[in-house]
Amino acid sequence: MELEIKMLTPLWTGGVESGKMDRVHETGIIGSLRWWYEAIVRGLGGRVCDPTKHSCVYDLESSKDGLCDACQLFGATGWRRRFRLVVDGSGLRDTWSGGQINIKPPGRNHGWYLNAGKMGTLKLKIIAEPETQSFVLALLKFIEKWGNLGARPQLGYGLFSIVKVNELPQSTYSWNTLTGGENNHNFPDLRTFTFFALNFEPQSDDWWQTVPGIDRVIREHYHHNKVSDLLHYHTIPTTPALRNVLRYGVSWSSGSLPHQFFGTLHGEKRSRSKIVLSWAYQLPDSTTWRIRGWAYPPHVRQSQQQEVGQRLQAVLGKPDTWLRALKVRYRTAEVTFASSDTFFQSLSSIQVQDFVNKTLPSEAEI
Ligand SMILES: [Zn+2]
Incomplete structure (x- = not known):
């Protein structure tokens, strides 16, 4: 499955040089997918291990093979992520050239520093079993409507719309309530x-x-x-x-x-x-x-x-x-x-x- 995505606000996935994004870092995309997936799973009542530790270890002897609902899809020690993501950022351009903009509303000494990030179109190829593809599509459709892709959401980055889906998976996925989670609102739910x-x-x-x-x-x-x-x-x-x-x-x-x-x-x-x-x-x-x-x-x-x-x-x-x-x-x-x-x-x-x-x-x- 391949998705063509148009950025509505700049994409930021981090860079080597501070304030500059040399290319689209796949880890930045995966990180945001996982963050949203975890918030959904907690909301549905499922179990997510502590994201600061990611402590799941694949073990056939344990219940659910030792994996929480998030690690089941995104991988853990001994267990591969259920999909591979190939990013094509050739349709993206720097939002502006030449470093950060510092925006200082009245009363602020430091203000907010905004990186240029990238606008344009991004292609995401999802390589996985058909069932997992429809699962990832459902996740991306939710994030398109309500969330963001990549880093720095707090500064408004990463809104997008899905323009086209090629090689659409046959089946559609629908979300179900889950069990095993704690009613613990320490983490996004x-x-x-x-x-x-x-x-x-x-x-x-x-x-x-x-x-x-x-x-x-x-x-x-x-x-x-x-x-x-x-x-x-x-x-x-x-x-x-x-x-x-x-x-x-x-x-x-x-x-x-x-x-x-x-x-x-x-x-x-x-x-x-x-x-x-x-x-x-x-x-x-x-x-x-x-x-x-x-x-x-x-x-x-x-x-x-x-x-x-x-x-x-x-x-x-x-x-x-x-x-x-x-x-x-x-x-x-x-x-x-x-x-x-x-x-x-x-x-x-x-x-x-x-x-x-x-x-x-x-x-x-x-
Ligand atoms: Zn886990």
Whole structure:
């Protein structure tokens, strides 16, 4: 099976030189597939070993051969990954040339550093048994609709759409609930994810010129070309302006809470952001732009989770507050939530099953 994928926001899979991606690193793609697969499996009630240790060891004497549901597909000591991925990045181009852009919304000294990453088309060849191929296709269809591919999702990278599937597997896969998992929300679990999207039609084509932080980049002569390159790809890095308002627009009850939720890169306390906001991207042949993302609760007390949830609701709950944060004048705008309307509301595994099965490929679509 071979998939042709069009990037909607830049792909980033890491590079040797900091800030530059020499080529598409297969490990970066696999890492994101595994991360999403683990979140789905936990949500369906299945067992996933601790991702910081990956402790499964293939052993015929143990139950399920010693493999958790994630290692079963992605491999473990003594057990090969059930599919091989061949990446063809020849249809990709650097989003802009010449290093990082530093976006500093008002009040920030350091701001956010954005790598160019790559836009264009990417081909993924999945070599596996037919059954596994349809399994991987189901996973990719889910990620296309709700997730991202590659690294740095917290900075808005890796949204894509599947343009074409060649050598489509005969059977279609459907997700089922699983057993053996623990009700342990330390790790990303689809039962507590909230996905959201903003669609907006700006009043003018140059709406992006006043987005906090981007306005500054435009004034710096050195970066001017980079912004015009972005326009060529119909995507604008609105992520820093929104993260800035969400994180610094209020004072938090505890100093560590924003670190736990928005993530931190400092030393031992390094933690991943639990909220992702994509860049804005223009829908094909349309004047409408879209920003989407997701959030899941940090591992903190219930009252602190509520505090985070209320903050998200206050900003992301209504289109007007998003667009005020971005300083965009708009004609029409709409916010949608899935699969629950309020942040961090817990679903059952059956509800998760319904939710993921909605993204399965239909024959008409392909
Ligand atoms: Zn495992």
